Amino acid sequence: MNRPSEDAALERLRRFDSPDRSSSGTAEMPAAARPSPPPSQLDQNTGTGQLFASVFVPGLPSMKRHPVLGIVLFVVGVLLPFVMLAWVYANRDDLVGFALDPQFLLIVTAAALGAVVVRLAAIGEVFHAHRRSPGIAGRSSVAAVLVLALGLPAYWVAFQANEARTVVADVFAGGSDDPLYTPTNAAVDQSDFTNIVLFGGDAGPGRWGLRTDTMILVTIHEPTGRTALVSIPRNLTRIQFPPGTPMADAFPNGFDDLGNAIFPYVSTRDELMAAYSRDGLQAEAVALSEALGYSLGIQIDDFALVNMQGFTEVIDAVGGVTLDLATSIELPPSLPGERELPSSIGPGAVDMDGAMAIAYARSRYADSDYQRMGRQRQLLAALGSQVSATEALTGFGSVTGVLDDSMRTSLSSSEFSRLLDRLGDNQAIQESVGLIPPLIEPGNPDYVQIRTIIAGVQNAMATGNPSGYAG
Known part of the structure; x- marks a missing residue:
């Protein structure tokens, strides 16, 4: 074998023995230099x-x-x-x-x-x-x-x-745990009762210088949950004030106008607004709550004030309310801008939207101011008991918007929720009482007699026996 042939054979042998050779005879790249395989x-x-x-x-x-x-x-x-x-x-x-x-x-x-x-x-x-x-x-x-x-x-x-x-x-930001008014010598021990006054005014959203045409006392016996609603007539005269308060100094013999005028009287006097300003609460409502507590002889724990226009929107937001009317009720004319209402409704079950419900509650055409008070209590109880969870969720955004514009209260949010539960429980509401003739004479009231009536109602809630004043 010649020299070139030997050299070529040796070269082929070296290539054959090299680890960098593949079976095909081509050199493999080092592992570090190999590209990553494509994803599968x-x-x-x-x-x-x-x-x-x-x-x-x-x-x-x-x-x-x-x-x-x-x-x-x-x-x-x-x-x-x-x-x-x-x-x-x-x-x-x-x-x-x-x-x-x-x-x-x-x-x-x-x-x-x-x-x-x-x-x-x-x-x-x-x-x-x-x-x-x-x-x-x-x-x-x-x-x-x-x-x-x-x-x-x-x-x-x-x-x-x-x-x-x-x-x-x-x-629900205002208020404290302290009562708005505490009597010195109540006929009934108030420690077992929660007393809340509900005010409905005639102003629209955002306007608070109103007349409180609706005033309802809610008295709750906490150990049993038994509840009574007491309507206070808007035309109650000579409402009295706790001694030593600014309104008592101004009216020592009682207020010289109708009860629903106390709110605007306070709201138009800066010195009274300052005197009754407490914990960020509505000063006029504080003054009226004190007066009712003293006149009725009971502790007043809280108030809730609602503009009636806002109440209309709340009823619409939750889908309306149904009332079963025993007789036909004549309705007042529709307000400007409101839909046309029928001249009368009932008897029988009537589905009401906000405008019709408020017209029904405020109507005095067919009967009197005192029957109107009974309709207001009926509407309040029906609304509380008929609103379902679905309706509450559906109207949630609308209701919260209305509350912001149309409600003021000393209640906390949890207290207000419990109040709604009580008002919606037909079994809890034991009595509905109206301070109306012949029970009392609003134009010439005997406040000793009125305190006796309220004490009788509270005793009835404590014992479970009828007071004899419900009507």
């Missing part, structure tokens, strides 16, 4: 499936890669909303109470927004884990848009809850 179709499908899962069960696809993050996303995005919905459903009879609880509304706002945010975070985690998969960016964008679209109800819930929380904080 299986990896693409896995990424798509995990994106889809993150929309509905965020955190579940992430648990193997990041256990803590996956658990947090799952708890906030799935478990917490489910537990909240189950709890609300189980306590659906107290939806009004939830709607008036600022802390609960804050939790709802945070949970609704959190449900959207954690899904976007879950999609981001899946995108990062499969970032080398072809088309993952586009599929992640589609998943994010789907979350934002499906999250529209959550945005609505968060917005409504936040708006309601603002209203609740505004309407």
Whole structure:
């Protein structure tokens, strides 16, 4: 074998023995220099499936890669909303109470927004884990848009809850635990009673210099829950004031006008507004509450003041109210801008919207001011008992807006919720009493007699026996 042939043979032998040779005879690249293999179709499908899962069960696809993050996303995005919905459903009879609880509304706002945010975070985690998969960016964008679209109800819930929380904080911000008036020698021990006066005024939303044409005392015997409604006539005269108060100094023999004029009298005098200003409460309502407490001989714990126009809107917001009328009632003419009402309604069951209900409650055409007071108590009790959870939720935004414009109260939100529960419980309302002739004479009242009547009503609530004054 010649020299060139030997050299060529040796070269072929070296190439054959080299580890960098493949079976085909071509040199392999070092491992570090090899390009990453393209993602498989299986990896693409896995990424798509995990994106889809993150929309509905965020955190579940992430648990193997990041256990803590996956658990947090799952708890906030799935478990917490489910537990909240189950709890609300189980306590659906107290939806009004939830709607008036600022802390609960804050939790709802945070949970609704959190449900959207954690899904976007879950999609981001899946995108990062499969970032080398072809088309993952586009599929992640589609998943994010789907979350934002499906999250529209959550945005609505968060917005409504936040708006309601603002209203609740505004309407129920005033007051304290102290009674508005405490008698020195009540005929009945007041420690077992909660007494709240409800005022309905003739002004519109945002106008508070009104005449209180509706005045109703709600007296609740707390140990038993038995409740009585007592209507106080708007034309009650010589209402008395606690000695030593500014109004008592001005009217030592009692107020020289009708009872419904006390509110505007106070509102037009700066010195009285300052004297009766207490804990951020409506000064006129404080003065009137003190006067009624002293005149009736009972403790007054709280008041709630509603403009009647606002009450109309509340009734409309919850879908109206149905009353069963024993006789035909003539209605007053419709107000300017209101829909035309029939000249009369009844007898029988009548479905009423806000305008008709208020016209019915305020009508004096067919009978008298005193029968009107009875209709007001009837309407109040019917509204409390007929509003369902669905109606309360449907009209939620409208009701909270009306409350902000048309209601002032010394009650806390939880106290107001309990009051609504009592007014809606037909079994709890034991008696409905009107301070009207022949029981009393509003134009020439005997306040000793009136205090005796109120004491009799409270004793009836404590014992469960009729007072003899209901009518």
